[in-house]
Every structure is written in C-alpha cells, then in structure tokens.
Amino acid sequence: MRTMFPKLLICDEPASMLDVSLKANILNILREMADERDIGIIYISHDLASLTQIANRLAVMYLGRVVEIGATDEVVGSPRHPYAASLLSASPKTDPSTDRQRMLLPGEPPNPIELPDGCNFAPRCPKATERCRQEDPARSAFKDGGHEAPCHFPVEDVETELLAEYAREGEHVEVQQVEDESFEETAEEA
Numbered sequence: 001m002r003t004m005f006p007k008l009l010i011c012d013e014p015a016s017m018l019d020v021s022l023k024a025n026i027l028n029i030l031r032e033m034a035d036e037r038d039i040g041i042i043y044i045s046h047d048l049a050s051l052t053q054i055a056n057r058l059a060v061m062y063l064g065r066v067v068e069i070g071a072t073d074e075v076v077g078s079p080r081h082p083y084a085a086s087l088l089s090a091s092p093k094t095d096p097s098t099d100r101q102r103m104l105l106p107g108e109p110p111n112p113i114e115l116p117d118g119c120n121f122a123p124r125c126p127k128a129t130e131r132c133r134q135e136d137p138a139r140s141a142f143k144d145g146g147h148e149a150p151c152h153f154p155v156e157d158v159e160t161e162l163l164a165e166y167a168r169e170g171e172h173v174e175v176q177q178v179e180d181e182s183f184e185e186t187a188e189e190a
C-alpha cells in the first residue's frame, strides 16, 4: 500500500497556544516533513519568531491585501512598506542588548466594505501624499527581485527615515522604546 502525502499544507496559527519548547518541536517537525516529503507550507501567524524560523518567504497583509512580500531575511531586515515596517518594529527583540524604537500607528483600520480611495493605508501612513490618496499603488510599485510592496514611497531606511517621519507627525503617532510586548497583541490591534 502506498502512503499519499499532500503537496500543500495550510497551517493557521498551529502553535500559537503552545509553550516555547513545544512550539519549537512542532516547527522542526513541519520543516523536516516539508524537506523530506517536498511539501509546500503556507504558515499563517502573528508570531514573527515562528515565521522567521519556518518561512523562506514572508508576506505581510493589511486589510486582506499583501502589502509586502519577499525573502524572509529581506522583509524582516529591510521592510519597504510603512505598515510592514511599523508591524516589524513592534516584534520582540531577538537581541535584548540592542535598543529599538517601536512605531505605533495612529487611528484604526478603515471599514473593509468602505475603503478609502487610493492606498488603503493612506489614512494611517505618515508618508502619505496627495498621490497616495488618489492613486492605488500597483502590487509591485516597489520591486527588487522577489521583494515587492505596493507603495509609491517605499521606506529606504527604517531606522532614520521612517522614525523621522513618524516623529514629525508626533502629535498623533507615538514612538516608544520596545520592551517585551508581544507581536501578537500589537498585530491584533493594528
């Protein structure tokens, strides 16, 4: 008798309620299974640590739309969409000795059935211009190999440029030092 394996596995928060060691075991099993059986995995999570452990490519979504996609190292190391940059800034630090600032987004996401004209993120984006409010950016408005983001004015340098942009809009954007708040909580708020 021949055992059949799926070609694609969709895992939606499969380890979110598990403790750290059990979570690591589950992720290792999934990785090994994927490598040995040549199975593709779509892993959906708010937990950036799990995602970086298991994913070769990472997609960040806002209002049901992919706002950044690329190799995991590139997206995490150099996010180009302001939403992705803000979200990633709120993830727990992998190196506790480093300082990092967290960008909190102003406002709430718009009603998904009454989306604004232009870029959906414009009402909350400190880089938004009139062009953003009128013209919805193409999915690959920013493109560098397999790294793409639908943004007219992609972030060039998160540490200086975007933080400066947020600071300039400081009356409605809070910038904080990151402590130990979870990525999940912030992602759910966003």
Ligand code: SF4
Residues within 6 Å of the ligand: 081, 082, 083, 119, 120, 121, 122, 123, 125, 126, 127, 128, 129, 132, 137, 150, 151, 152, 153, 154
């Ligand atoms: S297109 Fe404009 S509003 Fe949308 S994310 Fe980029 S800079 Fe911000």
